[in-house]
Amino acid sequence: MSLENTAEKFGSLTKFLHWIIFMLFLLQYFLVYRREFLPNDTQEKMRYLLLHKSIGICVLILAAIMIYWRRIGVRPKNPSSMTSKERMAAKYTHILLYIVMFVMPISGILMSLYAGYSVSFFGFFNLPMLVSKNETIGGVFYQIHVLCSYFVIALVAFHAFAALYHHYVRKDDVLKRMM
Template identity: 35%
Template sequence: MVKDTVDSFSLVSRLFHWVIALMVVGMLLGGLFVGFLPRGAFKSLVVDLHRSTGFVILVLMALRLWWRSVNPRPKDLGPNAFENQIGRLMHIFLYILVFLQPLFGILMSQAFGSQVSVFGLFTLPAVLPKNPAVGSVFSQMHSITALLLAISVAIHAAAALKHHYIDRDRTLVRMISGK
């Protein structure tokens, strides 16, 4: 099935979900890892990969939002209308965080005077001049967003497990198999 229906997620939607989820978790862990690395060529390589992957996440999220806008949203399976509404709000919050996180990282890099090269293929145009004070602000925003994103991902995963093991509905299964 290529398109979502009111009863199921398409393969495209599921791939967007799981690829972005794995990339975000990897980036959160990688961001922690970078902080422990000593200055040098290896750290520079890891930071460049981190920036490039962040840009890819930003593009994938834009595509995911476009895909979602042209497809019907599958109906909620949870029995509680309030919980369903909280779930919808959590999805919006996650989308916002997943957009802001790489955006803050790119702006931080540029404000600190670093170009953002995407896997060596092209360099993003600088939208900010070098200004370490502004870079520090974006650094803090990037860190705070990372923390909020990590907490939100954990809540999202816990809610999926609650649906599966406590509510015994097909919310998690539907995001895995589509049905």
């Protein structure tokens, strides 16, 4: 399998980035919702939060790599059977997915920093505290982070539904290109 994309299908790097970012988003949701069932002020709850922050940084880095890879590489052509509305929906869904891959981790980082908490990358280093504590601004980034989390769920569900629709109803190769 080729590392690079072709006009017919995605290469192994694009597939890897696509699926690892998806898996990290799933893990993020698990960490957040699992943490809610733990008693406050426990070591385990803090470990979930620290892991959540570190994985968020990973998502941000991988998203930047994915955007760069997309810009320098080719993209497989859409099936000729796709309507102009389907092409437009696919284009804007992908744009929105790329945006949330940046907004989610950045809003989480800013939420923590403005709340006065450091953001560690798996304990190796902390991101610099570039802002002063401001709980009001931190609250705004919290709201952005939470709202964006619901938006991500809707976007990913729509994206998955469209892929399954193409595979089972349209019977084209849209899903196969990413498998």
